[in-house]
Amino acid sequence: MRAASRLMRDVDDGLPSAVAELRALFPHTGRAAVVGLTGAPGAGKSSLADRLIAHWRGLGKTIGVVAVDPTSPFSGGAILGDRIRMQEHATDPDVFIRSLATRGALGGLSRATADSVAIMEAMGKEIVLVETVGVGQDEIDVAGLAHCVVVVVVPGMGDDVQAIKAGILEVADVFAVNKADREGADRTTRELRSMIELRRVTQAAPPPGAPEAWEPPIVQTVATEPRGIAELSDAIFEELAFLDRTGRRAERDAQRARTAFLALLRERLLSTALAKLAQEQGRLDEVAGRIAARQADPWALAAELAGG
Amino acid sequence: MRAASRLMRDVDDGLPSAVAELRALFPHTGRAAVVGLTGAPGAGKSSLADRLIAHWRGLGKTIGVVAVDPTSPFSGGAILGDRIRMQEHATDPDVFIRSLATRGALGGLSRATADSVAIMEAMGKEIVLVETVGVGQDEIDVAGLAHCVVVVVVPGMGDDVQAIKAGILEVADVFAVNKADREGADRTTRELRSMIELRRVTQAAPPPGAPEAWEPPIVQTVATEPRGIAELSDAIFEELAFLDRTGRRAERDAQRARTAFLALLRERLLSTALAKLAQEQGRLDEVAGRIAARQADPWALAAELAGG
Numbered sequence: 271m272r273a274a275s276r277l278m279r280d281v282d283d284g285l286p287s288a289v290a291e292l293r294a295l296f297p298h299t300g301r302a303a304v305v306g307l308t309g310a311p312g313a314g315k316s317s318l319a320d321r322l323i324a325h326w327r328g329l330g331k332t333i334g335v336v337a338v339d340p341t342s343p344f345s346g347g348a349i350l351g352d353r354i355r356m357q358e359h360a361t362d363p364d365v366f367i368r369s370l371a372t373r374g375a376l377g378g379l380s381r382a383t384a385d386s387v388a389i390m391e392a393m394g395k396e397i398v399l400v401e402t403v404g405v406g407q408d409e410i411d412v413a414g415l416a417h418c419v420v421v422v423v424v425p426g427m428g429d430d431v432q433a434i435k436a437g438i439l440e441v442a443d444v445f446a447v448n449k450a451d452r453e454g455a456d457r458t459t460r461e462l463r464s465m466i467e468l469r470r471v472t473q474a475a476p477p478p479g480a481p482e483a484w485e486p487p488i489v490q491t492v493a494t495e496p497r498g499i500a501e502l503s504d505a506i507f508e509e510l511a512f513l514d515r516t517g518r519r520a521e522r523d524a525q526r527a528r529t530a531f532l533a534l535l536r537e538r539l540l541s542t543a544l545a546k547l548a549q550e551q552g553r554l555d556e557v558a559g560r561i562a563a564r565q566a567d568p569w570a571l572a573a574e575l576a577g578g
Numbered sequence: 579m580r581a582a583s584r585l586m587r588d589v590d591d592g593l594p595s596a597v598a599e600l601r602a603l604f605p606h607t608g609r610a611a612v613v614g615l616t617g618a619p620g621a622g623k624s625s626l627a628d629r630l631i632a633h634w635r636g637l638g639k640t641i642g643v644v645a646v647d648p649t650s651p652f653s654g655g656a657i658l659g660d661r662i663r664m665q666e667h668a669t670d671p672d673v674f675i676r677s678l679a680t681r682g683a684l685g686g687l688s689r690a691t692a693d694s695v696a697i698m699e700a701m702g703k704e705i706v707l708v709e710t711v712g713v714g715q716d717e718i719d720v721a722g723l724a725h726c727v728v729v730v731v732v733p734g735m736g737d738d739v740q741a742i743k744a745g746i747l748e749v750a751d752v753f754a755v756n757k758a759d760r761e762g763a764d765r766t767t768r769e770l771r772s773m774i775e776l777r778r779v780t781q782a783a784p785p786p787g788a789p790e791a792w793e794p795p796i797v798q799t800v801a802t803e804p805r806g807i808a809e810l811s812d813a814i815f816e817e818l819a820f821l822d823r824t825g826r827r828a829e830r831d832a833q834r835a836r837t838a839f840l841a842l843l844r845e846r847l848l849s850t851a852l853a854k855l856a857q858e859q860g861r862l863d864e865v866a867g868r869i870a871a872r873q874a875d876p877w878a879l880a881a882e883l884a885g886g
Contacts, residue, residue, distance in 0.1 A: 289877055297872050520870070528866035531876045538884035539847035558836035562828070564605050568839045569597055576846035 271366065274393050278368060281385050292385060295392040300523065302334070302391040303510050306412055307401045309422030314448045317493035318422060318502075319401050323359055325499050331397050332364040334390030338383050338402040338412060366390060380533035384415055388530075413441040414529030417522055418509045420444045420502070423462070425454035442486050444505045450490035450498065462488050484512050543575045579674065582701050586676060589693050600693060603700040608831065610642070610699040611818050614720055615709045617730030622756045625801035626730060626810075627709050631667055633807050639705050640672040642698030646691050646710040646720060674698060688841035692723055696838075721749040722837030725830055726817045728752045728810070731770070733762035750794050752813045758798035758806065770796050792820050851883045 280288035307322075309315050316337075323333055359365040368386050370379060383400065390398045402412045413419045421442040447459050466486060476483065487505045491498035513519040544554075560566035588596035615630075617623050624645075631641055667673040676694050678687060691708065698706045710720045721727045729750040755767050774794055784791065795813045799806035821827040852862075868874035 293875060293877055296875070300870070300872065523870040524863070524866045527869035527876075528862065531866060531869055531879070534876055535851055535880045535883055536844075536848055538880045539851055540844055542884045543843055543847055554836065555832070558832045558839060561835035561839055562608070562831040564608065567601060567604070568835075568842055569601055571839070572843045572846045575843060576850045 271363065271393070274366065274389050277389055278386060281389075282382065292388065295388065299388045299391040302387075302395050302398045303418070304387055304391075304398045304400065304416045304526070305506055306416030306419040307399060307422065308412065308419065309446075309448075310424075313422040313424045314493050315401055315422050318446060318448055318491060318499075319399060320359075321491075321493050321496045321499045322399065322503060323365060325503050326397055327359075327362065327365065332395050333366070334387075334393065334395035334398040335359075335365065335367040336383055336386045336390070336398065336400045337367065337369045338379065338400065366393065366395065380412070380415075380529075381537045383412060384530035384533055387415055415526055417513060417519070417526075418443045418506050420446055420506065422446045422448050423458060424449045425452045425458045443484065443509045444502070445486055445488040446498075446502055447488060447490045448493055451492050451495075455490060459488050459490060481516055481518075482512075484509060546575060579671065579701070582674065582697050585697055586694060589697075590690065600696065603696065607696045607699040610695075610703050610706045611726070612695055612699075612706045612708065612724045612834070613814055614724030614727040615707060615730065616720065616727065617754075617756075618732075621730040621732050622801050623709055623730050626754060626756055626799060626807075627707055628667070629799075629801050629804045629807045630707065630811060631673060633811050634705055635667075635670065635673065637811075640703050641674070642695075642701065642703035642706040643667075643673065643675040644691055644694045644698070644706065644708045645675065645677045646687065646708065674701065674703065688720070688723075688837070689845045691720060692838035692841055695723055723834055725821060725827070725834075726751045726814050728754055728814065730754045730756050731766060732757045733760045733766045751792065751817045752810070753794055753796040754806075754810050755796060755798045756801055759800050759803075763798055767796050767798060789824055789826075790820075792817060854883060 277288060277291055281292065307315055307319055319335065319337075323335065326333055359367065368390075370382050370386065383402075387398050387400060400412055400416060419441050421444070423445065425447065445462050447455055447462070449455070466488075470483075470485070487508070489498055489502045489505050491502055493499075513522055557566060557571060561568050561571075585596060585599055589600065615623055615627055627643065627645075631643065634641055667675065676698075678690050678694065691710075695706050695708060708720055708724060727749050729752070731753060733755065753770050755763055755770070757763070774796075778791075778793070795816070797806055797810045797813050799810055801807075821830055865874060865879060869876050869879075
């Protein structure tokens with residue numbers, strides 16, 4: 271555990287030795303069930319994560335948690351008021367928790383998340399829970415890293431959430447309607463069900479003999495009581511079993527590898543270009559000043575640096 | 579206006595002619611005041627934007643609006659229920675509105691935003707309002723594109739918002755406490771003031787003769803009534819005047835150019851690398867499959883493609 275913590279720090283600090291270690295761990299990764307937990311701020315994701323962890327610990331599972339917080343992009347460090355609740359698991363050696371915040375200009379949050387998941391897999395964790403705020407490019411990547419994506423919604427959150435819902439339908443494997451003791455929980459559940467239904471009927475009918483499709487179950491939860499946690503856990507395990515039964519796990523693993531690889535590639539490309547710029551001290555500042563004064567052409571400079 | 583709309587579509591579609599046109603416009607950009615409007619979902623940013631636009635129209639200003647919505651990353655198209663309210667300005671030829679959603683694997687939202695701002699500047703709009711959901715890497719970039727960043731908060735939104743606040747303090751030029759008719763508005767205002775105060779006293783004292791520092795004003799607003807809109811507008815204009823008076827506008831413009839250039843560079847680098855992959859049909863899928871089977875080394879492949 272201490273070695274894993276150190277490696278994660280080394281990865282963050284960009285030490286070349288960290289890559290060598292990640293490469294050595296690589297053959298030992300890919301055996302955990304990776305569960306993504308996402309949803310708008312205030313949906314109660316952290317409380318729900320907390321309850322799920324307690325439930326899984328009760329089943330004897332070992333757990334890794336990667337808490338991704340792109341909402342604190344400027345401070346550089348995750349504060350995560352809610353996350354403090356997870357501290358009750360902090361003394362449990364079978365629960366390993368890692369918090370990540372946005373890491374500057376390289377935008378390497380997705381890469382850092384993928385690396386953290388890999389390290390936890392190599393540690394032999396049976397379930398790796400990736401919790402994240404439900405927005406932006408990072409979110410797409412996090413969904414792409416999981417075998418099961420749980421989307422947390424709450425009753426009656428208005429227009430903004432409606433807009434989010436339209437987008438997440440395609441990646442949700444399981445819906446949790448949290449704070450289900452609130453007014454409107456049944457209505458929200460019905461709306462989600464209609465959306466899933468609508469999506470099914472508007473899609474082309476599958477050809478005869480086509481593989482079975484997964485239909486996202488909707489589970490009502492109240493993390494604070496707690497209520498519905500076992501049902502949520504069961505829904506997740508059913509989806510994971512579905513992947514195994516239908517041979518879809520390999521597809522999903524290829525998609526996960528693709529997501530992680532693109533995140534790595536994106537960061538490498540940018541760091542290569544920035545290193546080129548950095549070779550000439552202060553050149554980026556000078557370039558920015560010249561662009562601002564309309565004396566330099568950003569497209570020509572980008573083409574020169576990107577080779578495209 | 580029709581030409582601007584077409585150019586924006588061409589930019590979105592990645593037509594090579596669009597870059598040529600952007601280059602031709604480039605000398606005519608950089609004269610507008612760019613105002614960023616950000617905050618958590620549900621804070622009432624769109625209503626506030628709507629009221630600010632009406633106020634500025636009353637002052638005879640011409641306005642461009644770029645509405646950035648990274649919360650619908652999967653659908654590809656912005657839905658933006660709230661945004662419909664802006665339609666009242668849709669028939670006003672001096673208000674030009676453009677909506678952008680997250681655009682796939684290249685993560686080019688920041689680049690698209692910067693291009694849209696530039697086109698509106700070239701159209702001669704006096705104020706360009708960039709509205710966005712307050713999270714993630716895209717958010718950093720949007721803040722970096724503005725001369726004045728307005729952060730919208732609402733009373734009593736709990737832990738998640740507290741975490742956001744810690745991060746945004748550094749980029750906020752003006753705070754709007756919206757929905758100020760709600761309980762807790764004065765408390766939220768006091769908390770923000772304490773945070774700003776705390777930040778000032780914990781920073782090193784400026785050397786004698788150091789340039790004047792800007793202290794973010796806090797304005798209470800109720801977009802629905804409306805209340806506080808003129809005060810918010812005044813606070814924004816004061817900040818813009820401060821930039822001019824202290825010679826900081828040039829600094830800010832260099833920072834804006836740097837942000838836009840990095841967004842362009844990031845996208846170009848990735849598209850160059852993806853084009854390399856695409857040369858061999860299906861290679862990315864094959865690569866992902868081999869990585870998933872632990873038969874290929876993602877770091878070696880990334881180094882090969884990124885040249886680093």
